[in-house]
Amino acid sequence: MSERFCYRCGISESEGGPLIDGLCQVCYRKENPVLLIEDEINTELCQNCGSYKKRGVWVDPKSYELEELIFEVAENALLETLEDSLSDKIREYEVVPPEELDEIEDLPVGRAAVSFEPVDFHIEYFPAIIVYEVRVKAKTHELQRELHDERKRVTVYVRQTVCPRCQKFLGGYFEAILQVRAEDRPLTEEERKAIGKLVEQKVDEIMRRDRMGFIQDTIEKEEGLDFYMGSTSSARKIAQAIKERFGGTISEAYELVGIDRQTSKEVYRTSVSVRIPKFRRGDIVADRKGNVYEVERVDGKGLTLRNLENWESEHFDWKTAKREAIDTVEHEDSEAMVTSMSPREVQLMDMESYETYELNRPPFEVKEGEVYKMVGVKGRKYFRGKK
Ligand SMILES: [Zn+2]
Ligand SMILES: [Zn+2]
Known part of the structure; x- marks a missing residue:
């Protein structure tokens, strides 16, 4: 058998082989x-x-x-x-x-x-x-x-x-407005702060996946807060987070804002509104039967109320609260001193008018000479707590 040679450099197979496709090792790598x-x-x-x-x-x-x-x-x-x-x-x-x-x-x-x-x-x-x-x-x-x-x-x-994304952001672009309001009242300072913080946290989280989830602008309004958002889905997610924390309802509206010049499609802007419940801790509310409560806690799930008759706490989910027609009632705050007690009743003296009145003994210990916070609803007085 005759020796073969690399066709590129001429080296023999015994010296530079084995040949690959007619090339020696070096020439194969070079080629x-x-x-x-x-x-x-x-x-x-x-x-x-x-x-x-x-x-x-x-x-x-x-x-x-x-x-x-x-x-x-x-x-x-x-x-x-x-x-x-x-x-x-x-x-x-x-x-x-x-x-x-x-x-x-x-x-x-x-x-x-x-x-x-x-x-x-x-x-x-x-x-x-x-x-x-x-x-x-x-x-x-x-x-x-x-x-x-x-x-x-x-x-x-x-x-x-x-x-x-930044071109849009720097150009003032936004896709949705997230409006945060409370029912029948303006948002309180406390709520504005808590909501601002929650929104910030949530945006950080969203931005890890949705680069358009930014807040373009935040507008403080008398009645609440408006967040101008880079994406509708981000606005929706934040609305959901606010609802989970504070309770309330979410609604959406669309507004035609123009035509996209490139795609000639209509461009809509979405407004996502969260309306948090009007109830706040410390509110005096009544149900349809006339029971009077103080609001202890409000959250996404419902209300915790303390019945001012027996001082027992009850939880109402939002559906039940609606069914029981729980709503704020007009009331007057006052203070009164316990002047005397019988086994079933106490006599109180209003600290402003000095008028005296009697009530059933409350479900907690009261002492003569001490002053209590009272609340009056529809002509009836309730113990609200110690002064
Ligand atoms: Zn070669
Ligand atoms: Zn950028």
Whole structure:
């Protein structure tokens, strides 16, 4: 049998073989490079929010520290480009640290190991420039004695831009208005604060998934709060969170605001309204039978009321509260001193008018000479508590 020779360099198979497709080992590797990446890569990050494109989709960065951020963006661009520019003989690859790549001497056919490290950079101003040394080891043919081992210097330019979300945000864009109101009364200061805090927390949570979930603006109105939101779904989620905390009802309305010039579709703006119940802790309410209560607690599930007759607490879910026609009643607050007691009754003296009146003994211990807070509803007096 006669000796075969490499058709490219002429070396004999016994010296430079085994031949692969007529090529010696060295020529095979040269003719079939695995690292086909270009010398320069351009990428960008949003100067407003630090986000950048990952496979065409804008994502928030892991780090907001500028130096780390620039490297994060540059490495992402490098790896995406690298993945797209490996030889199609490579079916899978892994990224390893350079020291680890040094040690690799064999790989399964179709597999590559990749490492990269920055060898030069200046990131003090934009575009930031980072030069990477990229190295790939790979095996593409089972007859290969030695792995492909290729290196290349790649320069990544990181430029600044404004992402589409921030373009909208900075342009004053909003998609929905979230209105927070209370039934039949303005929101209290306390409620405004609590709602503001809840909304902030919720937006942080939502923004991790919905980049358009931002608050464009918050308007304090006499009757309540208006939040201008980047997305309707964000407005809905926040409305739901407010309802869960404070109770109430949610409604939506739509308003035609124009025509999209690009799609010629009608553009609607959504108003999401949460109306929290009018009841607050300390309110005096009555049911349809005339029982009088003090409101102890209000939340998404319902009301906890203390019956002022027997001082027992009762929980009403919102449905029951509605059925029992629980509503605020006109009442007068006063103070009275216990002047005398019999086994079943107490005599009281109003601290302002000095008028005296009698009541059944309340379901708690009272003492002569002490002053109590009283509440009057429809001509009847109830003990509300100790002064
Ligand atoms: Zn050769
Ligand atoms: Zn942005």
